Amino acid sequence: MPRQYEGAYQVIKTEDYIRQFNEIYKRYPKAIELNNAIVWALERYPQGFENIMQDFYHWITEELSSPGYPIVKILFRVFADKKEVVLLSIQEL
Secondary structure: OOOOOOOOOEEEOHHHHHHHHHHHHHHHOOOOHHHHHHHHHHHHHHHHHHEEEEEEEEOOOHHHOOEEEEOEEEEEEEEOOOOOEEEEEEOOO
């Protein structure tokens, strides 16, 4: 069962996100740790990233990059009333 913190948002991964992440994972086996960091941050404060329009946001993970982790751009939606974050896509930059 996924961890749930009081006041935390539930993070939901779309099929597109999962498929795209799996392609990144093939090249970067440690990317699972990157994915865990992304989920951890979005569970706590998803509105802390760049708001594109309405409830759509994106995050370029430059601060998380290292030789084992690529820089990625994540597109997601925040549904504050339901305390949900929906991960729409992830792209390696």
